[in-house]
Amino acid sequence: MGYLTVKTVEEVNGILANFRIKRQVEKVKIFEGLNRELAEDVYAPISLPPFNRSAVDGYCVNWEDVAGASESLPIFLKVVGNIEMGQKPKGQLEREQAMVVATGSMLPEGANAVVMVEETERLAEDEVAIYSSVACYENVLVEGEDVKKGELVLAKGTKLTPENISLLAALGITEVEVFQKIQVGILSTGDELVEVGEEAKLGQIYNSNGPGLIAAVSSCGAIPRYYGIIEDDFNVLKESLEKAVKECQLVILTGGTSIGTKDYVVKAIDGIGKPGVLVHGIAIKPGKPTIIGAIDSTPIFGLSGNPFSALLGFRLFVQKLLAPSKEIFVKGKVARNIPSTGGRQDYIPVTIVKKEDGLWLNPLFSKSNSIGVLSKMDGLLVIEAASEGLEAGQIGKVMLKEGINDDLFK
Amino acid sequence: MGYLTVKTVEEVNGILANFRIKRQVEKVKIFEGLNRELAEDVYAPISLPPFNRSAVDGYCVNWEDVAGASESLPIFLKVVGNIEMGQKPKGQLEREQAMVVATGSMLPEGANAVVMVEETERLAEDEVAIYSSVACYENVLVEGEDVKKGELVLAKGTKLTPENISLLAALGITEVEVFQKIQVGILSTGDELVEVGEEAKLGQIYNSNGPGLIAAVSSCGAIPRYYGIIEDDFNVLKESLEKAVKECQLVILTGGTSIGTKDYVVKAIDGIGKPGVLVHGIAIKPGKPTIIGAIDSTPIFGLSGNPFSALLGFRLFVQKLLAPSKEIFVKGKVARNIPSTGGRQDYIPVTIVKKEDGLWLNPLFSKSNSIGVLSKMDGLLVIEAASEGLEAGQIGKVMLKEGINDDLFK
Incomplete structure (x- = not known):
């Protein structure tokens, strides 16, 4: 078993970069969307804020009415109402008038600034003294200043972080299209293996690559599908691999430490379809006997049976396809x-x-x-x-x- | 509403460092243990490898028998058997004998080295020529060289990564004690809010902090419990907060942007139990009006209603308790x-x-x-x-x- 075609890590990364895993699209509620990747561009269906809002507690005014107001020379306005939070203002604001607003209140037509309550004094039910001037739109969050209706807010491929989910909620969006999670088939080989939970007789060892890779796949946001310990027999191996390739979008096989099994893996992959084996041996240590291939768009990785090398191979090559940002x-x-x-x-x-x-x-x-x-x-x-x-x-x-x-x- | 007692970030971090969230313990199967924290020290119940194993394909020997062997002066040994993978060797190896082994095979008593198959030539059913000498334990994984039975392998508090799960499996461990996930109560306040999925009338805005914090809490490996939008009424707020404190191990409340509500939050926390409010105002921008308190061992965070400030407050303070390693x-x-x-x-x-x-x-x-x-x-x-x-x-x-x-x- 010579590695006549041993490839460098750069060559392997070049091959991986060309893999295109086929991914279906599904709708998810934004509450269930954490860490999923958008399969659509998301445009804002509304502006944010959706209307002019007060940024402080105080009185909304027309800024020109209070120009020049100061501690020593207050300007007096007529108080014509109270804008409750979450309510549409009743009527518009006329010149020389003011309405009471809370932080977040919608401003009425005619109001273009808010004077903070600390800069005012309520003299009577219908009169307020203004002790400070304000600029146009001072203390106002203007409709659309944050997000404009129709604007692209999240591009296809974006991962849904808490921040992005918060933004989608603010826009009133309940569902988004995301890519389905990748299903990853995991097959262990090795006649010396028994599953953890069973009894290991002398000469046998527990299968640690199965549980380790199940966890590693989950940790990448993909769905592990475990096919168990596959018998060291060419036909059994080929059938199992074929089943996994049919049911999953990526397949990992570990082991093949016994004489002959490494060749089985290469033969099985080449026997199932095209393009077959692409890499047989990589110039790394440990991990030299790594096999990488593909059937159509489904990558297949043949990793070492040694748990250290298997997880290293996963981190170096499989993770690059499933969750590249995890590599730090x-x-x-x-x-x-x-x-x-x-x-x-x-x-x-x-x-x-x-x-x-x-x-x-x-x-x-x-x-x-x-x-x-x-x-x-x-x-x-x-x-x-x-x-x-x-x-x-x-x-x-x-x-x-x-x-x-x-x-x-x- | 003055922030007479505004604290520096260092002072706040000092307070957070003293919080001890009460955490129950539960058993989980290692397959379900990803990212959970061990609540027990784990000692190795067996050695790894559990027996002397061959690291290569070849012939196991007594190294002294092949001392001096070379290409030109081979040493001839009697082949007395074949050790199948996963099988206990039948009988022990006598001097001048060899047995066929595969990578991973258990070695018989009497064997203390393995000659790689490439350095041998099988002359007959019962005879092999050895073309190379080997050192004692060359090509052998010695029982316990990786992990010794009884050794501490994972300490209490360790997070279960794929690597650690792989190790537990190798040791034959099926279940471990982990800390239960922290349940985090989330309460939104603000009479202007409607839940996403409902219809926002003019003057109302969608609650984005609810979904954003639900996702942020999940992302920290904790369990979000959402209590909805709480009416701006002191008694309703206090009752809701009291319920959340009873049912959760940490509580987050956002909002309190309308006049008076900020005082409600402080009064409600102080009214429920001790120690009550510990921080009322922090020297940061944004996020100055942040409130931090506790009822017994349950921390309570009063964050801004502004989604940007709320998530910043979460990252700076809440996340420090739930998942400090997420801060990069x-x-x-x-x-x-x-x-x-x-x-x-x-x-x-x-x-x-x-x-x-x-x-x-x-x-x-x-x-x-x-x-x-x-x-x-x-x-x-x-x-x-x-x-x-x-x-x-x-x-x-x-x-x-x-x-x-x-x-x-x-």
Whole structure:
């Protein structure tokens, strides 16, 4: 099994960039839309504010009527009403008149400014003294100043954050079209595996890639569909893979550690449809035996059975398609010399310590990068293919592990 | 309504740091545990690997038997069996013997190294030539080298990431104790509000804080409980707040923009229990009229009715309790002079542009920071209370809006 066609990470990223996962569209209520991606451009059906509103508690006026008003030379206006919150004003404001408004009250026609209550004195039921002049539209939120009716407010592809949902609600929009969540098929292989919850006999190990990838897929906002542990038999593998490709928009298969199974995966993918296997071997460590292919628009990833390598492969390649924004890098100084073989990208698990002079990266060397390291590390130091390692004190780039950004950005 | 007791952001953070939200514990299946926080220390019930495993395909041997083997001087061993994946070896390995192993196979007693298949030649059913020597435990994953039985693998408080779930599965753990999700009561006030989906008459506006905060709370991994739009009446407000405090572990109330309502909120909180109102006014802009209090261990936040200020208040104060790691800052150069009044923290909405020389921050100046800005901005530039503004080209710190980290860290 030679990797005659080993590709660089850049080549693989170029292939991934051309993948177009087919996505259906569905309507969701905005309350259920968190983190979904808009499948339509959203235009404002109304203006915001939808009418002139007062920004303060006070008296609405015609600004020209109070020009020159001051503490020593107040101007007196006739109070002709009270605009209740949420009510349409009864009638319009004539010159030399004022109406009581609260913050948020709709202004009547004829009013173009509001004097804050602190700058006034109510002399009688129908009379108020104004102690301060105001500019035109002072203390007024003018209809459409925030959002204009018909304006594009959220473009197709935008992720619905709380801020965006708040905006949709303000516009009176109850439902939006979003892309359906991507369904991701997960298949485990390995005759030594048993599912967690069953009894592992001596010689067997628990399947950790199944649960790990189910969680990783969910964490990317996609829907995991788990197909279980697939028997190490070519026909069984091909049938299972074919089923998953039919039912999902992306498929991940882990394992193939036993003799021959790696070839099964390549043969199965090529046997199901076109374009078939596109990548067989990548110049990274760990993760060299990664397989990437596609049937029509459905990408298929054949990841290592080693849990550390499987999750790294997920983060590096699958996540790039499902949730690219989850990939966060930080820079720090390496605390020790870290050798690396040129010609391949190396991923070294590190812990990160925040010191006075910035972040320091401590490599976690272990004989085999295995699952225990996943809980101990804070991220993976990337050593580029062109580099032969880093010396202590040099700057390195770390891909953060999920959930490890707590204090590093403060 | 004076803010006689306006507190600095540091003082408020000091108060928040002392809040202890009461949290119950529950058991969850690891498959459902994503992003939950462990309520127990987890110790390894088994070692990983649970037995000596082969790291390659080849022949397991006693390393001393093949010392000195080379291409020109091979050593010949008797092949006594085949260890199937997931099977316990039948019998032990004697000196001068070899067994066929696959990657992941359990090694028999007596075997302490594996020769890769590429370094061997099978001469007969019962004979193999070994062309390379191996060190003790070469190509062997030794029992417990990754995780030792009894070792603390995940500490109480750890968030369950895909990596951690994978580790739990590998250890055969099916359920863990986690903290229950925090239930957050959300109450809106404002007689001008109607719920989205209903018809807004002239003078009324849609309630955007309800949906926005429901999404923000969900996004923090907590459970929103929405109590609707509460009438501007002291007794109704107090009763609703009391119900929410009884049913939730944290309560958010927005609004109180109409005359008198701000006092209602303070009076209601103080009337329900102790310690009552702790903060009434914060030296920030926007967000000065923020109220923070508590009834026993249940924090209560009175946020502005303005959607921009309400969500800012949520991010600055509520999120600090629910999901502190969601707060992500980046630094960049401000593209224009930005004046600021000393003595208070200013939050200026900005867009962020990535250029050759780093990130540039463009302030979005608007007459009122309102809801339209929420969709346009990438984050909020923080100008500290001690500063009187930033000059063009100076470095500023931005609190990123949720979902805006896509390319800034690449």
